[in-house]
Amino acid sequence: MIYLAAVALGIVQGLTEFLPVSSSAHLILARMFFGWDTGRFGLAFDVACHVGTLAAVAVYFRTDLLALARAVPGLARSPAWPADGPGRRLRLIAVGSVPVAVVGLLFADDIEAAVRTPWVAVASLAAIAVLFLVVERAGQGRHGEEHLSAPAALAIGVAQAAALVPGVSRSGATIATGMIAGLRRDAAAAFSFLLGVPAIGAAALHEGHDLLGRGLTAGDAALFLIGMTVSAAVGFVTIKYLLRYLASHTLAAFAWYRLGLAAAAALWLLARGGA
Numbered sequence: 001m002i003y004l005a006a007v008a009l010g011i012v013q014g015l016t017e018f019l020p021v022s023s024s025a026h027l028i029l030a031r032m033f034f035g036w037d038t039g040r041f042g043l044a045f046d047v048a049c050h051v052g053t054l055a056a057v058a059v060y061f062r063t064d065l066l067a068l069a070r071a072v073p074g075l076a077r078s079p080a081w082p083a084d085g086p087g088r089r090l091r092l093i094a095v096g097s098v099p100v101a102v103v104g105l106l107f108a109d110d111i112e113a114a115v116r117t118p119w120v121a122v123a124s125l126a127a128i129a130v131l132f133l134v135v136e137r138a139g140q141g142r143h144g145e146e147h148l149s150a151p152a153a154l155a156i157g158v159a160q161a162a163a164l165v166p167g168v169s170r171s172g173a174t175i176a177t178g179m180i181a182g183l184r185r186d187a188a189a190a191f192s193f194l195l196g197v198p199a200i201g202a203a204a205l206h207e208g209h210d211l212l213g214r215g216l217t218a219g220d221a222a223l224f225l226i227g228m229t230v231s232a233a234v235g236f237v238t239i240k241y242l243l244r245y246l247a248s249h250t251l252a253a254f255a256w257y258r259l260g261l262a263a264a265a266a267l268w269l270l271a272r273g274g275a
Helices: 002-016 023-034 043-060 062-077 086-115 118-138 150-162 170-180 185-214 218-246 252-271
Strands: none
Touching: 002 023, 002 043, 002 218, 023 043, 023 118, 023 252, 043 062, 043 185, 043 218, 062 086, 062 185, 086 150, 086 185, 118 170, 118 252, 150 170, 150 185, 170 185, 185 218
């Protein structure tokens, strides 16, 4: 049964890491609804599943990531900001990664301890749903990534840092912010996924270091491997079809889904005495 739970949570992570509905909120609520062991399926398991989705991004965007890697020496040699190409994208990703690096280094543990609760997830799900509807009504997103400026990349990075709060959704917050900056949905999503590579990788390294210090049983290692593998496979398929969907559809469906889930979770919590 515990291995089936690992598979189920891997599927949830693979879907919701990229769909703008919040993977952390879904993992918290799934454990709450089904009563799964939060010790064995806690933050460390979440990070293992994030490594799986990181692998999905790496495989799907392998050509882009190789181009970014080749641009690194040029970044070191020349301080000039390129007009286009991988060098410009690399600088934008570097700028966008600053907020989550600062917040992660200084406040990550405090944030996790303070806000990793079902009620926070419920409130964040609803709040970001309203943001989606407002952004879509404004209808500003019409450009490709070539129109993205350094200040806009920094704003997207701030949105990514805000996603440390469960329910916010890293992909949702960054896509919405990218649209406010004038990007099309699909262009904002592609930049969001690439921007997530350093953040997810750093979180995995941090938690992996802590796990090695605490020790990892063979049973836990098997659970983590299952979650990682499943989330990678599901995540790859999700990226592929989400980018196609966003090219011709709005975020409204995700907004209404988030509102429905928030309402259902709130009623369930209230029925259990608000715990």
